[in-house]
Amino acid sequence: MDNIFLLLGTNVGDIKENLRNALRALEDNAIAIKKKSRMYRTKPWGYTDQPDFLNMAVQVECEYTPRELLTIIKRIEKGMGREQATERWGPRIIDIDILFYNQEVITEQDVTIPHKEFFNRPFAMKLLCEIAPDFVPPHTDKRLIEHLEGVNCGECEIYCH
Numbered sequence: 001m002d003n004i005f006l007l008l009g010t011n012v013g014d015i016k017e018n019l020r021n022a023l024r025a026l027e028d029n030a031i032a033i034k035k036k037s038r039m040y041r042t043k044p045w046g047y048t049d050q051p052d053f054l055n056m057a058v059q060v061e062c063e064y065t066p067r068e069l070l071t072i073i074k075r076i077e078k079g080m081g082r083e084q085a086t087e088r089w090g091p092r093i094i095d096i097d098i099l100f101y102n103q104e105v106i107t108e109q110d111v112t113i114p115h116k117e118f119f120n121r122p123f124a125m126k127l128l129c130e131i132a133p134d135f136v137p138p139h140t141d142k143r144l145i146e147h148l149e150g151v152n153c154g155e156c157e158i159y160c161h
Contacts, residue, residue: 002061003135005099007124012093015054022094025076035059037130042123050091057127066101070111103138114138122151
């Protein structure tokens with residue numbers, strides 16, 4: 001099974017429906033959802049003067065290269081109404097990040113895998129750990145569950161609405 005992990009987030013409009021629409025759009029583009037975390041309400045990260053986010057992590061399977069996957073993700077975001085951000089880490093209708101693509105390490109101008117901020121975002125670690133606690137990220141020798149030990153995940157709560 002592929003270890004391709006995505007993080008989805010939204011804080012504009014009908015946030016629960018935004019995540020559902022993003023999942024449908026992924027599947028409509030031949031990206032199979034294998035596992036998904038629960039939806040979590042999280043505090044904004046980076047730029048904090050904005051509404052809380054609704055986030056979830058998903059494990060997917062596809063025939064795309066990392067660059068092809070990124071192109072499709074950007075097309076999905078734009079198709080859902082995401083506009084070019086004026087504020088880094090600002091409000092958005094949808095954000096889909098590639099966290100990991102198997103054990104690949106890519107550092108190019110427009111794509112960095114693993115996601116460069118993953119280990120700085122405890123909420124992302126928590127969500128991914130829910131679906132893949134035994135995944136060992138590239139350049140580490142520890143499972144995700146071990147990376148999460150002793151980490152304060154901040155205000156990250158299961159969304160029950």
